Amino acid sequence: MAIDYDKLINWKFDPIESEYTSKDSILYALGVGLSADPMDMDQLRFTYEEDQLALPTMSVVLAYPGFFLKNPEFGVDWVKILHGEQGIEIHKTLPAAAKVVGETKFTEIIDKGEGRGALLFSERKVYEKSTGDLLCTLTSTTFARGDGGFGGPAVEAPKPHNIPDRDPDSVVEMPTLPQAALIYRLSGDFNPLHADPRVAKAAGFEKPILHGLATLGVAGHALLKEVCGYNPEKFKSMALRFTSPVYPGETIQTEIWKDGNEVSFRSRVKERDVVVLNNGRAIVK
Numbered sequence: 147m148a149i150d151y152d153k154l155i156n157w158k159f160d161p162i163e164s165e166y167t168s169k170d171s172i173l174y175a176l177g178v179g180l181s182a183d184p185m186d187m188d189q190l191r192f193t194y195e196e197d198q199l200a201l202p203t204m205s206v207v208l209a210y211p212g213f214f215l216k217n218p219e220f221g222v223d224w225v226k227i228l229h230g231e232q233g234i235e236i237h238k239t240l241p242a243a244a245k246v247v248g249e250t251k252f253t254e255i256i257d258k259g260e261g262r263g264a265l266l267f268s269e270r271k272v273y274e275k276s277t278g279d280l281l282c283t284l285t286s287t288t289f290a291r292g293d294g295g296f297g298g299p300a301v302e303a304p305k306p307h308n309i310p311d312r313d314p315d316s317v318v319e320m321p322t323l324p325q326a327a328l329i330y331r332l333s334g335d336f337n338p339l340h341a342d343p344r345v346a347k348a349a350g351f352e353k354p355i356l357h358g359l360a361t362l363g364v365a366g367h368a369l370l371k372e373v374c375g376y377n378p379e380k381f382k383s384m385a386l387r388f389t390s391p392v393y394p395g396e397t398i399q400t401e402i403w404k405d406g407n408e409v410s411f412r413s414r415v416k417e418r419d420v421v422v423l424n425n426g427r428a429i430v431k
Contacts, residue, residue: 147221149264149290151298154220155252162209162248163275170333171200171242174207177330178363179320188376200240202381203366205282206232206359207333208240208272209248215266215288222266223292229358230265231287231306233385234366237280239378245275253285256303260295265303285385306387306425309410314401318368319416322356324395330360355391361398362386365413365423368400373409373430386411386426398422407431 175181175192178201183189191199216224254267266288272281323329327340335357338345346354366384374380392398397416400423402409411426 147218149221149255149257149293149296149298150219151255151257151296154255154266157220157252159211159214159250162211162250163245164209164248165245166208166243168195168198168243171198171204173329174204174333174363175201177326177333178203178360178367179322179326180367182321182323188371191376198242199378200242201363201366202236202240202370202378203234203363203384204240204333205234205236205272206284206362207335208282209246209270210334211248211250211270213337214250215290221293221296222290226290226292228289228291229286229388230289231285231385231387232359232362233283233285233383235283235285235383236378236381237282238274240281241274244281246281247273247275249273255298257296257298257300258294259300262294264290264293264296264298266290307385307410307427309412309425310403310405312403315404316372316402318372318400318402319397320364320368320400321397322364322392322394326360326394327354327356328394330357330363335359351391353393356394356396358388358391361388361392361413361422364398365400365411365426368398368413369402369409369411369428369430372400372402373404373428380431382407382429382431384426384428386423388422389424390415390420390422392422 180189181193250270256265270284400413409428413423
C-alpha cells in the first residue's frame with residue numbers, strides 16, 4: 147500500500163482536549179532529569195509544587211494525538227518510520243497546570259523517490275482552553291524510510307541549521323538515570339521500545355533506548371540553565387535534528403554557541419562520543 151498524498155495532506159484531525167496537573171508537570175521534569183541535586187533551588191521550582199513552574203519543553207507532550215501514522219488509511223509503512231526533526235515555538239509561558247486543546251495537521255509531504263523514502267511534516271498548535279490563548283506550536287518531521295516513490299511532490303527539503311565553525315561558548319553536562327526512560331514514558335509515550343529489553347533487542351538495540359523527546363528535554367534543560375537563567379519566559383523556541391539514540395544512564399553534553407538572541411547547540415553522549423542531537427537552534431529573549 148502506498149501513501150495517498152491527497153488524503154494525507156487534507157486529513158482533518160479531531161481536536162484533542164486534555165488536562166495536565168501540577169503532578170504531571172513535576173513528573174515530566176523528573177523524567178528529563180531535573181533535581182538530580184535536591185539542593186538546587188532553581189531546579190526545585192519545576193519539581194516542587196510551591197511557586198511551581200513548567201518546563202518549556204513539556205509542550206511536546208501536551209494534547210498528544212497518539213501514534214496517528216499507524217492509521218492504515220494513510221498508507222504509511224509505520225514500522226520503518228523515524229522521528230527526524232522536532233521544533234517548539236512558545237507563544238505564552240506554559241502554566242504548571244491547565245486544560246488544553248491541540249489541533250494537528252500535515253503541512254507538507256515530500257517524496258524523495260523510490261527506495262529513498264518520504265518526509266512527512268506535521269504541526270500541532272496547543273491552546274489554553276480557559277482563555278483560548280495559543281500556548282505553543284510544535285513541528286515535527288518524520289522520515290518514512292519505506293514510502294518513497296508514491297508520486298508525491300519531490301521538492302527539496304528545508305536545509306538544517308548550521309552549527310558555527312568555532313569552539314562552543316559553553317558545554318553543559320547532564321547525566322541521565324538508568325531508569326530515565328521508565329519515568330519519561332509516564333508522560334505519555336508508552337512505546338515498549340523504551341521499556342522492554344526483548345522489544346529493544348528485536349529492533350537491533352542492546353537494551354531499551356531513551357525517548358528522543360526525552361533527549362530533547364535534557365538539551366532544553368541545558369539551554370534553560372545556561373542561557374535563560376532558569377527563567378521560562380526567556381525561552382522562545384527550539385528546533386533540532388535527531389541523529390542517534392541515547393541509552394538511559396549515559397551522560398549528555400550539550401555544546402552551546404551564543405550569537406545574540408540566537409543560540410546554536412548540539413548534544414553528544416560523553417561515554418561514546420556520539421552526536422545524538424544536531425543542527426540545534428534556539429531563540430531566547
